[in-house]
């Protein structure tokens with residue numbers, strides 16, 4: 192993927208390709224993140240959105256100005272140092288939230304984590320590894336730009352994005368996961384606003400309504416508390432996935448996830 196993103200689903204279209212529908216009109220992904228599912232699926236027509244404006248700006252620039260973005264990012268990567276990282280991070284949070292600054296920070300920060308403080312500032316420290324930060328030549332980079340030509344991108348809340356769903360569309364839903372059944376805060380805080388249990392309930396109710404006209408696939412932690420929101424009209428498939436637990440010091444860990452789908 193062009194960006195590293197916590198909870199990225201690169202594995203989903205590869206390992207569970209057979210579970211994905213192959214006939215639908217428009218593909219909707221209202222929790223886009225790195226867009227791993229979109230890039231794996233390559234649908235003919237798509238509406239991609241996320242609540243993070245910096246992320247959507249990055250993908251818009253990637254779609255519309257790939258050469259400029261590639262050159263600018265490479266320039267920054269070639270002069271990377273801890274000092275430069277913190278200078279660009281300050282710029283990114285104040286004057287210049289540009290796509291190249293975002294991509295540079297994303298590729299050089301600690302474990303590709305995205306986290307904001309209460310003021311909405313990106314506050315991830317510099318990464319320590321010194322392997323190749325940006326392992327793409329222009330042709331490889333351009334493949335992602337080309338794939339985005341079929342997509343409409345927008346920065347918006349999932350609920351307004353879902354209002355655009357029409358009969359025969361396919362919707363992939365990958366919200367921030369709940370932490371566990373006793374703690375309704377989200378497991379990973381992508382931005383200053385937390386996607387909590389109440390929001391997940393509202394989302395489930397919207398999806399139950401949309402279920403009569405769209406094909407829908409949802410991924411989340413395999414928790415009773417999540418599954419209870421979907422009745423017997425939905426199919427459930429438990430899957431085990433290796434995931435990096437940031438900040439735990441434990442590295443990668445097998446996580447029980449669930450795929451919930453209505454087709």
Ligand SMILES: C[S@@+](CC[C@H](N)C(=O)[O-])C[C@H]1O[C@@H](n2cnc3c(N)ncnc32)[C@H](O)[C@@H]1O
Pocket residue numbers: 196197198199200201221222223224225226227228240241242243347348349350365366367368381382386
């Ligand atoms: C689990 S990640 C999605 C990961 C993505 N599937 C991938 O492969 O990279 C959840 C995403 O939801 C976004 N998000 C959080 N709250 C949201 C909301 N209310 N509406 C839309 N997007 C939201 C976050 O910015 C984050 O990118």
